[in-house]
Amino acid sequence: MARLRVAFLGPLASFSHQAAAEAFGKISASLLPQLSFADAFVALQNQEVDYAVIPCENSTNGSVVQTLDLLADRNDDYKDVKVCGEYYLTVHHCLLVHKGSYPSGWSGYDGSITKLYTHPQAWGQCEGVLSKYFKGVERQDVSSTSKGAEIVAKEPTEKSAAIASRFAAEYHGVDVLKENIEDRADNTTRFLILRNVLAARTAELDLGQPKATASDEQPNTHKTLISFSIDHASPGALASALLIFKQHGLNLTTINTRPSLKRAWQYIFFVECGRTLSEENMDAVVNALQDLQNVTESCRDLGTWKDQLSAQTA
Amino acid sequence: MARLRVAFLGPLASFSHQAAAEAFGKISASLLPQLSFADAFVALQNQEVDYAVIPCENSTNGSVVQTLDLLADRNDDYKDVKVCGEYYLTVHHCLLVHKGSYPSGWSGYDGSITKLYTHPQAWGQCEGVLSKYFKGVERQDVSSTSKGAEIVAKEPTEKSAAIASRFAAEYHGVDVLKENIEDRADNTTRFLILRNVLAARTAELDLGQPKATASDEQPNTHKTLISFSIDHASPGALASALLIFKQHGLNLTTINTRPSLKRAWQYIFFVECGRTLSEENMDAVVNALQDLQNVTESCRDLGTWKDQLSAQTA
Numbered sequence: 326m327a328r329l330r331v332a333f334l335g336p337l338a339s340f341s342h343q344a345a346a347e348a349f350g351k352i353s354a355s356l357l358p359q360l361s362f363a364d365a366f367v368a369l370q371n372q373e374v375d376y377a378v379i380p381c382e383n384s385t386n387g388s389v390v391q392t393l394d395l396l397a398d399r400n401d402d403y404k405d406v407k408v409c410g411e412y413y414l415t416v417h418h419c420l421l422v423h424k425g426s427y428p429s430g431w432s433g434y435d436g437s438i439t440k441l442y443t444h445p446q447a448w449g450q451c452e453g454v455l456s457k458y459f460k461g462v463e464r465q466d467v468s469s470t471s472k473g474a475e476i477v478a479k480e481p482t483e484k485s486a487a488i489a490s491r492f493a494a495e496y497h498g499v500d501v502l503k504e505n506i507e508d509r510a511d512n513t514t515r516f517l518i519l520r521n522v523l524a525a526r527t528a529e530l531d532l533g534q535p536k537a538t539a540s541d542e543q544p545n546t547h548k549t550l551i552s553f554s555i556d557h558a559s560p561g562a563l564a565s566a567l568l569i570f571k572q573h574g575l576n577l578t579t580i581n582t583r584p585s586l587k588r589a590w591q592y593i594f595f596v597e598c599g600r601t602l603s604e605e606n607m608d609a610v611v612n613a614l615q616d617l618q619n620v621t622e623s624c625r626d627l628g629t630w631k632d633q634l635s636a637q638t639a
Numbered sequence: 640m641a642r643l644r645v646a647f648l649g650p651l652a653s654f655s656h657q658a659a660a661e662a663f664g665k666i667s668a669s670l671l672p673q674l675s676f677a678d679a680f681v682a683l684q685n686q687e688v689d690y691a692v693i694p695c696e697n698s699t700n701g702s703v704v705q706t707l708d709l710l711a712d713r714n715d716d717y718k719d720v721k722v723c724g725e726y727y728l729t730v731h732h733c734l735l736v737h738k739g740s741y742p743s744g745w746s747g748y749d750g751s752i753t754k755l756y757t758h759p760q761a762w763g764q765c766e767g768v769l770s771k772y773f774k775g776v777e778r779q780d781v782s783s784t785s786k787g788a789e790i791v792a793k794e795p796t797e798k799s800a801a802i803a804s805r806f807a808a809e810y811h812g813v814d815v816l817k818e819n820i821e822d823r824a825d826n827t828t829r830f831l832i833l834r835n836v837l838a839a840r841t842a843e844l845d846l847g848q849p850k851a852t853a854s855d856e857q858p859n860t861h862k863t864l865i866s867f868s869i870d871h872a873s874p875g876a877l878a879s880a881l882l883i884f885k886q887h888g889l890n891l892t893t894i895n896t897r898p899s900l901k902r903a904w905q906y907i908f909f910v911e912c913g914r915t916l917s918e919e920n921m922d923a924v925v926n927a928l929q930d931l932q933n934v935t936e937s938c939r940d941l942g943t944w945k946d947q948l949s950a951q952t953a
Contacts, residue, residue: 384903388896390701445759445780466759466780511903545874560859560913563892564885571878578877579906580894582702589698589825590948592893599874634904 329354329527332365332377338471338489338496340416344516345378348412366395366403369519375527377519378412384513386449392517393583396627397552397593408550408628409527410518415511418443418451420503421474421487421494431503434458440465442473443488451488454506474499518630545576545599548632549610553617553624557591565620570598573613574606599632643668643841646679646691652785652803652810654730658830659692662726680709680717683833689841691833692726698827700763706831707897710941711866711907722864722942723841724832729825732757732765734817735788735801735808745817748772754779756787757802765802768820788813832944859890859913862946863924867931867938871905879934884912887927888920913946 333345335358345356357374359365365377381392395403420431427434440463441455447470448455467473473487478497486502487493494501520527551570555562570577575598585591600606610626617624647659649672659670671688673679679691695706709717734745741748754777755769761784762769769776781787787801792811800816801807808815834841865884869876884891889912899905914920924940931938 384898385900387704387898464780466778509900513903515904560890561885563894564881564890567878567881567891568885571875571882576874576878577881579896580877580908581896582893584698584701586699586823589827590829594894 330374332359332374338493339469344414370403378516381517382515405521405523408517409520410630412516418507419501421499422502437484438486440485442467444470447488451506453508547602549629550627553621554593569616573609644688646673646688652807653783658728684717692830695831696829719835719837722831723834724944726830729827732821733815735813736816751798752800754799756781758784761802765820767822861916863943864941867935868907883930887923
């Protein structure tokens, strides 16, 4: 079989790159940086890649709405893209500076940094350090944490710093002024692994991810993501839709909401639910979808995959 | 009675200022700009102001997570703050430039703008124009759309532009290069009006907002916001909690989710529900809260207020 192609949000040395490298570490795969999440979805729909590794949620900052908006697929652009796996990456942010610019390190830091670069999500993950040491310092959003490290690497005269990983620091050759500046030591980003359901060559592939450890307390072995929209004017429709999951033994774990963009104050709901896969509930998702069609305007099965959380937190 | 004090997210001429001015237009009130949403919550909890007008949701961009995080009140800092009203402001964005810098207007625009300023939420509301005419142009987040207009007013030599309202353009004396650059003509921001429940002087006040028009099709006259968190390890708890709303005649209209920050992948849910207020369901919220205590880790009534949506869209 030809080498697998895995898309991730570039540039090189981004957290997405790191996640893709770890998730596909045991498989010989070409990791292909993309300019945007949308590019990754397009590449997958067109079968130019076999998988995409896309961040969907951070344990501190919450959902990545751009990913939800692509999964919402309001114009049917990505109708064959589904979730087939997940990967949890513990995120450690570092404060990175131009090589040699602060030779005495953090202990000798003089408060002279005047500009910070990072990805918008990262500001919210480092609020403690930012508000304590960098109050009022100019913040410049960049497309990736790695991009911030690259800018700092190229700016020898500026008093600027980037928030990015040690992985990015090593890649771009900059100094780590302070490490683990994230608010929470358990700061973790969940990535979804997506595939094209029409692609035969990825249908049966074992992604080689960590297996859930045997445990008495293993509530769900599999997760399923379902999206639906409801008629805003129909009272009770949302409650009825949610009840259907319970009726089919699908345990609601979380719900996300995005504007439908069809009409103001009408929403697309993303319901994630779990179950311990058994012979009895093999068809639970298909059956739930059938019932959902009666109470929703539209609904869609966005995939079922192995729950990796119990393995991670065990 | 002393003049009412209404907090909004400053600076002056922000959309929040405009919303506060319109919502309290019929009442003699002092409108007091705040440096952050958190400052508005603090001022309200300390009864330094009577009301706060805070954006919670945009019809295109979705929820304002900072507002949800303050309402989550994870450290019990704002325990007396509740929602008592809402206000819908139709958002029209304009591209603003330094006075006289583009004398031939948009029709003669030469593509020379190299930097754009606006509030993070506004980028997502103007993606059409931004991707068509300003692809690759540097974007600088600022704390308010009005702040962007102010920067452009003070930068005579820069080829920069701000995305902000006509209200802000007039306030800061800059030119409107292009108006209505928002993706959707119905782009509307919903503001919550908050009060301190211990403040006697705002207890019975009619906010003088538009009344819902009489209509055969008026599903809900009142809205209620309830937050709760559930034990992650308890299967079915979320479904059980949601079922309680239905059991008490509270019609779920939307659900938002934020990380609990107590433990990764544990959430605080914000459920908004509606009902047509009647003698029978006067106690529905109190009763629902009682039942919720049995299936949630914590739950909280964040207020009931008159639904203004039917008035707006009628």
